[in-house]
Amino acid sequence: MTTRPEPKPYILGIHAYVPGKATASDGRKLVKLSANENPLGTSPAALEALEQARGEAASYPDPDAKALRAAIADLHSLDAERIVCGTGSDELLNLAAQGFAGVGDEVLFSRHSFAVYDIAARRCGAEPVEVDDRDYTADVDAILAAVTPKTRVVFLANPNNPTGTWIAPAEVERLHAGLPADVLLVVDEAYAEYLDPAHQRIGFELAAKRDNVLVTRTFSKIHGLAAERIGWATGAPGLIDVLNRIRGPFNVTVSGQKAALAALGDTGFVEASRDHNSAERARFVEAISALGNHGLSAVPSEANFVLVRFDGDVKAETALTAIAEAGYAVRHLPSQGLPDALRITIGKSEDMERVIATLRELCGETA
Numbered sequence: 330m331t332t333r334p335e336p337k338p339y340i341l342g343i344h345a346y347v348p349g350k351a352t353a354s355d356g357r358k359l360v361k362l363s364a365n366e367n368p369l370g371t372s373p374a375a376l377e378a379l380e381q382a383r384g385e386a387a388s389y390p391d392p393d394a395k396a397l398r399a400a401i402a403d404l405h406s407l408d409a410e411r412i413v414c415g416t417g418s419d420e421l422l423n424l425a426a427q428g429f430a431g432v433g434d435e436v437l438f439s440r441h442s443f444a445v446y447d448i449a450a451r452r453c454g455a456e457p458v459e460v461d462d463r464d465y466t467a468d469v470d471a472i473l474a475a476v477t478p479k480t481r482v483v484f485l486a487n488p489n490n491p492t493g494t495w496i497a498p499a500e501v502e503r504l505h506a507g508l509p510a511d512v513l514l515v516v517d518e519a520y521a522e523y524l525d526p527a528h529q530r531i532g533f534e535l536a537a538k539r540d541n542v543l544v545t546r547t548f549s550k551i552h553g554l555a556a557e558r559i560g561w562a563t564g565a566p567g568l569i570d571v572l573n574r575i576r577g578p579f580n581v582t583v584s585g586q587k588a589a590l591a592a593l594g595d596t597g598f599v600e601a602s603r604d605h606n607s608a609e610r611a612r613f614v615e616a617i618s619a620l621g622n623h624g625l626s627a628v629p630s631e632a633n634f635v636l637v638r639f640d641g642d643v644k645a646e647t648a649l650t651a652i653a654e655a656g657y658a659v660r661h662l663p664s665q666g667l668p669d670a671l672r673i674t675i676g677k678s679e680d681m682e683r684v685i686a687t688l689r690e691l692c693g694e695t696a
Contacts, residue, residue: 339432339454344447350658359658362674362684365490365520365634367553369605371588372598375554378591382584390583397586400593401561405533411563413572416580418519418547418560421572422484423449425543425562428571429513430455430481437475438484439467441492441666443517446484455481465628465636466494473507483508486517487532488524491662491672493630495524498531505535505542513568516544520632522551522599523606533563540565548585550633551602552592557585606633609675616685623692634674636667643691645669655687 349363394414402409415421426449430436436450440462450457460475462468467485476483485504488495496504505514516532532544543564549555559581562572581589592598610630617627617637624641639645648671649661657680660672673684689695 337454339451343451344664347444347664349660352658353653357656359653360656360676360680361658362676362680363658363660363672364555365550365632365674366555367551367602367633368674368676368680369553369598369602371553372592372595374591374595374598375552375588378587379557379584382587385583388583389579390581390586392578394581394586397581397590397593398561400590404593407533407537407563411536411566411569413562413569413576414581414586415560415562415572415576417549417558418517418545418562419445420576420580421543421545421560421562422446422515422517423452424572424575425513425515425545426450426455426482427453428568428575433479434481435477435479436482436484437472437480439472439486439489441465441489442467442484442486443490444665449484450482462492464494465489465492467496467504469496469500469504469507472504476508476512480509480512482513482515484515484517486519488520488630488632490519490632491634491660491665491667492628492636493520493632493634494628495528495631498528501531502535505539508541510541512541514542516542518544519547519550521546523603523633524631536564540567543568548589548592551599552589553598553602554585554588554592557582557588559585559589606675609678609681610635613673613675613681613685617688620688620692620694623694625688625692628670634672636670636672637688638670640669643688645671648688648691651687651691652684655683657684657687659684 351361398409398412422445432454434455435458436455437458438446440459447457461471518532521529535542536544543562545562548559614627617625626638628636652659
């Protein structure tokens with residue numbers, strides 16, 4: 330006989346998500362290049378909406394986020410009835426696993442992909458199955474080969490976090506075509522807005538035509554609203570119905586809904602954020618490439634961060650410490666099988682210059 334409440338055994342297998350650090354080991358506050366936040370901040374229109382929303386703090390939000398869903402649908406040429414909003418896309422990823430997998434089932438995802446997938450599988454009692462990648466990129470053939478009769482959900486981050494890689498629309502289609510009809514494909518597009526706009530619609534197109542595709546997006550990245558926790562998903566009516574049944578009844582705040590609505594209308598801010606990221610990312614990758622003779626290399630990225638590998642005398646841990654001493658927090662991810670790499674968010678121009686200078690100094694290079 331037990332003397333206290335006992336958790337389900339699969340819950341004890343969860344390693345809680347660890348966010349990017351913002352302070353050094355000695356407590357100093359660091360510039361965060363560890364959480365993939367927007368260095369340009371937040372759309373002025375969204376900030377104004379947040380300020381206006383303060384007057385409605387005593388009221389419950391619209392539980393169905395009707396105005397926000399309508400605006401999302403209008404911007405992306407989608408059906409508002411096939412959209413659900415969540416407390417960040419994290420909530421929706423967890424609900425997808427909870428709604429369609431359970432004890433005895435399997436949830437598949439690629440190695441070196443978003444840590445929440447493992448958590449989402451375990452919290453509903455399913456078995457997380459990590460599939461081999463290819464050059465830090467999701468391997469469609471490997472994923473399809475790993476599917477068994479127990480497979481219920483496949484997560485695909487595209488672009489992928491923390492590697493920044495992506496697979497082309499034709500490969501996403503091939504992955505879906507190879508899956509059984511009763512397996513849910515969740516395409517996590519948290520960083521999709523950083524892609525060339527010509528490549529941003531494959532998830533939407535599949536979700537509009539197929540009954541087993543769910544696409545998730547977030548306002549935390551390019552829209553600069555990470556603090557408000559707003560995400561959304563689109564898919565077939567049956568999928569959206571399941572998520573609506575199990576999500577929180579007032580899961581997106583009044584301020585979050587109003588800020589997200591304003592952010593959607595500020596397309597200039599989104600374009601400026603994409604342009605800044607593209608230019609600074611290219612400059613940063615070029616600088617890392619110039620240190621290749623010291624064992625540094627950059628994994629090709631389509632997101633707002635770069636995974637830098639350290640395969641020479643300079644070790645990732647050494648670089649992590651040096652960058653922190655220079656005033657910056659970046660992400661070291663040994664728990665995700667990346668002990669010899671750092672994920673570095675693309676920040677402001679002056680921040681990237683300082684990080685580059687620090688790495689050059691570590692390698693014995695002078696400007």
